[in-house]
Structure formats: structure tokens, C-alpha cells
Amino acid sequence: MNLSLIFLTSFFIGLSGAISPGPLLAITIEQTIKKGYKAGPLIIIGHSILELLMVIFLIIGFGEILKKGIVQNYLNIFGGFFLICFGVLTLISIKNINLSFSKSPQNNYSLIFKGIFVSLSNPYWTIWWVTIGFVYLSFALLYGFFGIFLFFVGHISSDFLWYSFVSYSLYKSKKLMKEAYLKYLSVFLGIFLICFGIFLISKAGTCK
Numbered sequence: 001m002n003l004s005l006i007f008l009t010s011f012f013i014g015l016s017g018a019i020s021p022g023p024l025l026a027i028t029i030e031q032t033i034k035k036g037y038k039a040g041p042l043i044i045i046g047h048s049i050l051e052l053l054m055v056i057f058l059i060i061g062f063g064e065i066l067k068k069g070i071v072q073n074y075l076n077i078f079g080g081f082f083l084i085c086f087g088v089l090t091l092i093s094i095k096n097i098n099l100s101f102s103k104s105p106q107n108n109y110s111l112i113f114k115g116i117f118v119s120l121s122n123p124y125w126t127i128w129w130v131t132i133g134f135v136y137l138s139f140a141l142l143y144g145f146f147g148i149f150l151f152f153v154g155h156i157s158s159d160f161l162w163y164s165f166v167s168y169s170l171y172k173s174k175k176l177m178k179e180a181y182l183k184y185l186s187v188f189l190g191i192f193l194i195c196f197g198i199f200l201i202s203k204a205g206t207c208k
Contacts, residue, residue, distance in 0.1 A: 006140050006147055007154040013136070014158035017128065023083055023196060025166070026189045027118045030090050031111060032167045033186060040167025041160060042108050046115025048156045054129045055152055058137055072123060073204045079121035080201035086118065087193030090186055123200060 024047065031039035065071060119125050133155075140151035 003143060003147060003150055006136075006143070007150040010136055010140075010151045010154035011158050013132070014155040015162060018159050018162040022124075023086075023118050023122050023193060024115070024163075026192055027086065027114055028163050028166055029170060030186060030189050031114065032170045034093070035111070037164075037168045037171035038108070039111055040163035040165075042111035043115035043118075044156075044159045044163045046112040046117075047119045047159060048115075049112075050116050050119045051129075051156060052152065054126075054133070055137065055148065058129065058134055059141070059148070072127070075123040075126055076200045076204040079123050080197040080199070080204070082117055082121035083193045083197030083200065085197075086114075086121075087190045087195075087197060090190035090193060093186075121197075 024043070028040050028043050031043065136151060137148070140147035143150075
């Protein structure tokens with residue numbers, strides 16, 4: 001596999017994961033409704049910071065530790081707890097939804113931190129990295145730093161492209177939507193996060 005293929009395959013495999021529904025997409029939609037089209041890119045900045053740390057951890061040999069069942073069980077509990085909290089906060093904030101995006105200064109750091117915590121709370125993200133992600137990283141390692149760089153840039157570019165598209169599309173269409181529809185969407189997203197969190201906690205103890 002040459003350098004151009006490392007970039008292209010990491011991009012398209014990353015895109016296939018990005019477009020799959022999950023907690024990160026739910027948070028992106030929920031925050032876009034409240035804070036506008038910048039939510040997607042800012043959340044992905046946090047997500048990319050965590051992914052960079054994961055790449056570093058895998059390179060220095062933490063992959064085997066992350067594969068251990070006891071670690072996966074703790075990740076399920078930790079992740080489930082945070083997703084339930086995010087879901088409850090989403091439901092609580094529904095009463096504040098309106099058709100005008102906030103004009104007050106936005107706390108960009110809060111969106112970045114949401115990207116970090118939501119990604120970290122999903123154990124399937126960790127599983128992807130210690131399996132598929134590690135395989136592709138091993139190909140990139142053959143080319144040294146430049147190979148790793150292209151692998152990471154290709155992977156994270158897919159996330160930025162997709163989630164920026166989601167946020168901007170929702171931002172443009174919000175003016176055409178009724179306020180009630182936005183509230184129904186937020187109810188669905190809140191319940192989804194809570195249910196996914198409960199599912200993760202229920203899986204704790206099953207990883208060996």
C-alpha cells in the first residue's frame with residue numbers, strides 16, 4: 001500500500017464510520033439546533049484531539065491494554081453514564097429551543113470538550129481503533145512519520161467533511177422547520193442517548 005492509498009483508504013473508511021448514526025451525530029444535531037452551524041466543526045476538533053491521542057497510544061503499545069475485557073467493561077460503564085447524562089440534559093433543555101440561534105457569544109471550548117467526552121464515552125469508538133484502526137495504522141507505520149501523518153489527516157478529514165455538512169445543512173433548513181419539529185427531534189435524540197447509555201452499561205461484565 002503506497003502513501004496515496006493510505007490517505008484515500010483512511011479517508012473513505014473514516015467516512016463510512018462518520019455517516020453511521022451514533023452518539024457523536026446525535027450531539028452534533030442537538031448542539032447545531034442550539035448554537036448554529038459551527039457546532040459540527042468544533043465538536044470534531046475535540047473528536048480529532050482524542051483520535052490523535054489514540055494514535056499515539058497505539059504507537060507506543062497501549063493497544064493490547066485497551067483490548068482487555070476488564071478495560072472494555074469499565075469503558076462501557078463510564079461511557080453509558082456520560083451518555084445518559086447528556087441525554088437527560090438534552091431533554092431538560094428542550095423548553096429553551098426556539099427558531100432563532102443564540103446571538104450571545106458562544107463558548108467554543110464547551111463544544112470542543114463535548115466532542116472529546118462523547119467520543120470517549122462510546123466504547124465502540126475504542127474497539128474500532130484497536131481493531132480496524134490499528135490495522136491501517138500498521139500499514140502507515142511502514143512509511144514513518146509521513147505515513148502516520150497522511151493516515152491521520154485522511155481519517156479526520158472525513159469527519160470534518162461529514163459533520164460540517166450535517167451542521168450546515170441543518171442550520172440552513174432550520175428556518176424552514178417548525179419549532180415543534182425541532183423539539184420532537186430533540187426528544188428523540190435525548191431518548192436515543194439515554195437508551196444507548198443504558199445499553200452500554202448493560203453490556204458491562206460481558207467482555208472477557
